[in-house]
Amino acid sequence: GAVVSQHPSWVICKSGTSVKIECRSLDFQATTMFWYRQFPKQSLMLMATSNEGSKATYEQGVEKDKFLINHASLTLSTLTVTSAHPEDSSFYICSARWASRADTQYFGPGTRLTVL
Amino acid sequence: EDKVVQSPLSLVVHEGDTVTLNCSYEVTNFRSLLWYKQEKKAPTFLFMLTSSGIEKKSGRLSSILDKKELFSILNITATQTGDSAVYLCAVGETSGSRLTFGEGTQLTVNP
Numbered sequence: 090g091a092v093v094s095q096h097p098s099w100v101i102c103k104s105g106t107s108v109k110i111e112c113r114s115l116d117f118q119a120t121t122m123f124w125y126r127q128f129p130k131q132s133l134m135l136m137a138t139s140n141e142g143s144k145a146t147y148e149q150g151v152e153k154d155k156f157l158i159n160h161a162s163l164t165l166s167t168l169t170v171t172s173a174h175p176e177d178s179s180f181y182i183c184s185a186r187w188a189s190r191a192d193t194q195y196f197g198p199g200t201r202l203t204v205l
Numbered sequence: 206e207d208k209v210v211q212s213p214l215s216l217v218v219h220e221g222d223t224v225t226l227n228c229s230y231e232v233t234n235f236r237s238l239l240w241y242k243q244e245k246k247a248p249t250f251l252f253m254l255t256s257s258g259i260e261k262k263s264g265r266l267s268s269i270l271d272k273k274e275l276f277s278i279l280n281i282t283a284t285q286t287g288d289s290a291v292y293l294c295a296v297g298e299t300s301g302s303r304l305t306f307g308e309g310t311q312l313t314v315n316p
Contacts, residue, residue: 192297
C-alpha cells in the first residue's frame with residue numbers, strides 16, 4: 090500500500106513553455122500533498138503544501154504565479170511550471186500524506202525537468 | 206528556525222561493516238522523526254519514531270530516538286552494496302504537516 094505515482098518521469102522543454110507534472114496517490118486518499126525540488130547532491134527543499142480543495146501554501150521564496158499547484162481531488166495534485174527557464178531545471182518530487190499514518194509522507198518517483 | 210543536522214555527510218565502508226548514522230534536530234514543537242532511503246529516485250520510507258528509547262527494527266536496519274538529547278541514530282548491520290544510498294532524516298512538528306529534512310548521509314558500501 091501507499092503508492093504514489095508521478096507523471097512524466099522526465100521532460101525536456103524549451104525555455105518559455107509551461108510544463109505540468111501530475112502526482113497521484115494510487116491506493117489511498119491523500120488530504121495533503123507536498124511538492125519538493127532537489128538539486129544534485131542536495132537535500133529535498135519543500136516548495137509548497139497542497140490541501141485538497143484549497144489553495145496551496147508556498148514556502149518563502151517560491152513564486153506562486155510561476156509554480157501553479159492544483160489539488161483537485163484526494164488522489165491528484167498537479168504542479169505547473171509556467172514560462173520555464175533553464176534555472177528551473179531540477180528534480181521535482183511530490184509526496185502524499187496518508188492521514189491515518191500521521192506524519193509519514195510517501196514519495197512519488199520524481200520528475201526530472203530539463204529546460205533548454 | 207527549525208534545523209535538522211545529519212552526520213556524517215558521507216561514509217564509505219566495506220561490505221559486512223556496521224554503520225551508525227546520526228541525526229540531531231532543533232524544532233519548536235516536535236512530533237515525529239522519520240528516516241528515508243534515497244537511491245536514484247525519490248525517497249522510500251524506512252521508519253517513523255515518536256517515542257524515546259523504543260527501537261524500531263526492520264531486518265538489518267534499526268533506529269532509536271532520544272527526545273531528551275534531540276537526536277536519532279540509524280544503524281545498519283552487515284552492510285551490503287545494495288545499502289548504498291543517501292539516508293535522509295526528517296522531523297515533523299505538531300503545528301503542521303510539513304517535514305523538515307536534513308542534508309542526508311551518502312553511504313557507499315564497497316564489495
